[in-house]
Amino acid sequence: MKAQRIVLPVVVAIVLIGLWHGLVKAFEIPVYLVPSPGKVLETLIKDWSLLGGSLYNTLKITFFAFFCAVVLGVAIAFLFVQSKFIEAAFFPYAVLLQVTPIVAIAPLIIIWVKNPTASLVICATLVALFPIISNTTLGLRSVNPGLQQLFKMNRATRWQTLTRLRIPSALPYFFGGLRISSGLALIGAVVAEFVAGTGGTGVGLAYQILQSGYQLNIPRMFAALLLITLAGVLLFALMVALSKWALSWHESELSNDH
Amino acid sequence: MADDHRRYAQPKLLAPMIEILSASKTYPNGTHALQPVDLKIQEGEFVTLLGPSGCGKSTLLKMIAGLLPATDGRILLWSKPVEAIESTGHRMSFVFQEATLMPWSRVAGNVRLPLELQGVDSSDADQRVNDSLALVGLSKFHDAYPRELSGGMQMRVSIARGLVTNPTLILMDEPFGALDEITRNKLDQDLLELWQQKKLTVIFVTHSIYEAVYLSTRVVVMAARPGRVIEEVPIDEPFPRGPEFRVSTQFAGYAKHLQESLLRASNANELAEGAL
Numbered sequence: 001m002k003a004q005r006i007v008l009p010v011v012v013a014i015v016l017i018g019l020w021h022g023l024v025k026a027f028e029i030p031v032y033l034v035p036s037p038g039k040v041l042e043t044l045i046k047d048w049s050l051l052g053g054s055l056y057n058t059l060k061i062t063f064f065a066f067f068c069a070v071v072l073g074v075a076i077a078f079l080f081v082q083s084k085f086i087e088a089a090f091f092p093y094a095v096l097l098q099v100t101p102i103v104a105i106a107p108l109i110i111i112w113v114k115n116p117t118a119s120l121v122i123c124a125t126l127v128a129l130f131p132i133i134s135n136t137t138l139g140l141r142s143v144n145p146g147l148q149q150l151f152k153m154n155r156a157t158r159w160q161t162l163t164r165l166r167i168p169s170a171l172p173y174f175f176g177g178l179r180i181s182s183g184l185a186l187i188g189a190v191v192a193e194f195v196a197g198t199g200g201t202g203v204g205l206a207y208q209i210l211q212s213g214y215q216l217n218i219p220r221m222f223a224a225l226l227l228i229t230l231a232g233v234l235l236f237a238l239m240v241a242l243s244k245w246a247l248s249w250h251e252s253e254l255s256n257d258h
Numbered sequence: 259m260a261d262d263h264r265r266y267a268q269p270k271l272l273a274p275m276i277e278i279l280s281a282s283k284t285y286p287n288g289t290h291a292l293q294p295v296d297l298k299i300q301e302g303e304f305v306t307l308l309g310p311s312g313c314g315k316s317t318l319l320k321m322i323a324g325l326l327p328a329t330d331g332r333i334l335l336w337s338k339p340v341e342a343i344e345s346t347g348h349r350m351s352f353v354f355q356e357a358t359l360m361p362w363s364r365v366a367g368n369v370r371l372p373l374e375l376q377g378v379d380s381s382d383a384d385q386r387v388n389d390s391l392a393l394v395g396l397s398k399f400h401d402a403y404p405r406e407l408s409g410g411m412q413m414r415v416s417i418a419r420g421l422v423t424n425p426t427l428i429l430m431d432e433p434f435g436a437l438d439e440i441t442r443n444k445l446d447q448d449l450l451e452l453w454q455q456k457k458l459t460v461i462f463v464t465h466s467i468y469e470a471v472y473l474s475t476r477v478v479v480m481a482a483r484p485g486r487v488i489e490e491v492p493i494d495e496p497f498p499r500g501p502e503f504r505v506s507t508q509f510a511g512y513a514k515h516l517q518e519s520l521l522r523a524s525n526a527n528e529l530a531e532g533a534l
Contacts, residue, residue: 146358149325153352154375164371168362249362249403 035219040226043219051208051220055227058189058204061117062235065124066185070178072125073132080133081140081166098130102188106195120192120204127188131180139173140166172250175243182235190228274298275348275427275459276322281331283317283485290484291317294331297478297487301426304453304460306474308467308516310524314485315463316355316431322461323352323429335427351420353430357412359404359419365391366400369419376423390422393452410441414448421452430462434469446472447501454497467520471512472504479516481523489519 017037023029024036031039044051076094080087106123113119143165151161193206205224212221276299283292292314299305307315320326322333324340333339336346343350351372359368366387373383391397394414404412413433420428434442446469453460464470470477471493479489493512495503503509 144358146354146356147360150352150354150358150371151375153323153325153350154372156375160375164375165360168360171362249405 032216032218035222039219040222044223044226047220047223051205051223051227054203054205054208054224055231058186058193058206058228059231061120061124061189061192061204062186062231064117064121065128065188066182068121068125069128069132069181069185073129073177073181074136074174076133077136077140080137087137094130094133097126102127102191103195106192110192110196116196120189120196123192123195124185124188127191128181128185131177131184132174135173135177135180136170139170142173143169172243172247175239175247178243179236179239182239183232186228186232186235275301275336276461277332277334277337278318278322279332279334281318281321281328281333283314283321283326284329292321293484293486295487297490299459299461301459302457304450304462304473304475306462306464306470306477307480308464308470308477308520309480309485310465310482310520312482312485313480314482315465315480317485318480319429319431319461319463323350325352348427349423349425350427350429351423351425353416353420353428353433355432355435357404357409357416359412359415361404363404364400365396365402365404365407365415368404368415369422372419372423386422386424390418393421394418394448408441410437410445413437413445417449417452421456425458427459427461430460432463432465435464435466442469443501443504449473450497450499467513467516468504470516471509472499477512477516479519479523481520481527483527488523491516491519 020034021037024034035043076090080091102123105126109122110116110119113122147165147169148161151165156164189204190206193204194210197207197210205228208224209221212218212224276297278295278297280294280296281292282290282294284290295318307318309315317326321328322335322340335343335350336348338346340350360371363371369390370383370387373386378386388397388400391400394417396411396414396418399407399411399415404415407415416433420430434445437445449460450473452458460473462470462473474493477491477493478487479491480486481488491512495508
């Protein structure tokens with residue numbers, strides 16, 4: 001069962017890459033339209049000094065933004081559960097933030113914030129923030145009512161109830177939020193780099209894609225794209241491992257189904 | 259323990275430890291969950307609140323526990339309101355309908371919780387957790403997670419958690435309702451042994467006539483719409499009660515009496531509703 005979950009996707013990947021290679025060769029598709037997989041890999045290695053640096057920069061933005069989103073999101077969620085009043089007043093604005101496309105507000109943020117790195121981090125944070133807020137809020141509220149009464153009957157303090165009941169109850173939801181949010185942080189970082197374009201610091205992977213587009217360097221474009229995808233997958237796997245480790249007691253982590 | 263052939267003992271000189279004085283519950287929307295109830299419970303009794311859903315038996319239990327305020331009337335435990343129970347030197351614990359365990363905490367951690375919330379020091383707590391687990395026969399599962407246990411075993415953990423504070427009064431809200439009959443019978447039997455051994459007072463909510471007859475020194479029969487007490491039936495049979503008691507003539511007699519009492523109340527309700 002466990003082996004299947006690794007072997008099957010790998011087989012699919014091999015078949016698809018083989019198909020890609022075969023089609024490119026058979027129809028003699030020019031390299032400036034679709035490069036062959038071998039060519040992409042070759043470019044990746046040849047241009048690594050360039051692409052590796054860009055990957056580092058994009059990941060840096062992603063991690064900063066993710067970190068900010070977690071800290072801010074959790075803080076806001078705690079605020080929301082402290083009082084229905086605060087939640088009623090501010091939750092609609094959290095939704096507003098979520099539904100406004102980041103491409104639409106990124107130019108403003110990039111103009112307002114002098115430091116290019118900071119402006120990109122802010123954009124990506126805005127994208128990644130909402131799932132943390134909503135999941136953590138839901139989690140902090142989803143306490144077993146019986147346990148709540150048990151705590152009450154034993155005269156638990158507010159602090160004891162928070163640390164021993166509310167926070168552990170919220171963890172599965174929180175980690176669910178982390179998984180979604182980590183991917184969004186990467187997307188936010190790439191989108192923000194796109195908007196900032198060549199006018200920004202100009203060293204992220206999105207910048208490499210834009211540049212390669214202008215220069216019709218399609219293999220490098222593919223290589224950059226591949227790096228973004230790999231980074232996303234890696235981030236997701238990291239979050240899965242983290243939640244497995246932290247929630248070893250939880251039903252959802254018992255079997256292989258998710 | 260086996261020589262404890264006491265009959266349903268009603269201490270004559272002691273003041274009742276639980277006095278329910280015209281306590282009633284009306285919800286803000288005007289629903290009468292419980293009409294005024296008067297009930298006195300003596301130390302050492304095993305009283306069962308028996309009735310159909312909606313008769314207010316759980317409501318009454320939660321009012322005794324202080325989890326729900328009474329709309330009217332008073333409830334006294336050792337002559338004090340429930341908030342002041344500490345000052346009487348007695349303790350009360352509550353066992354819920356489901357095991358209600360913290361899934362992130364091991365069996366020992368769950369049992370220990372009330373002690374930690376009350377600030378009992380660590381080595382003392384260890385000892386009491388072990389004692390309590392031994393009482394319910396789960397010493398071997400000290401370090402297991404709740405999800406690794408069967409429903410019946412989880413319920414035992416819940417009972418161990420109820421016993422760990424050395425309570426004199428235990429309130430149980432349909433604790434074995436979700437279990438299969440064989441497991442339930444076994445737990446009923448073990449509960450009676452604990453009750454005798456620890457000289458507990460138990461108030462037990464159930465909708466099973468048979469469970470009520472088997473366990474109780476007294477059954478309080480309740481009816482629904484509106485929730486009210488209709489009868490109190492002493493089960494005047496000696497303890498310990500073994501499995502043979504379940505198939506005895508006396509048992510059947512009590513069960514018949516309770517069933518008829520419940521039926522009369524529900525028929526009366528239907529007639530009254532038909533008249534409208």
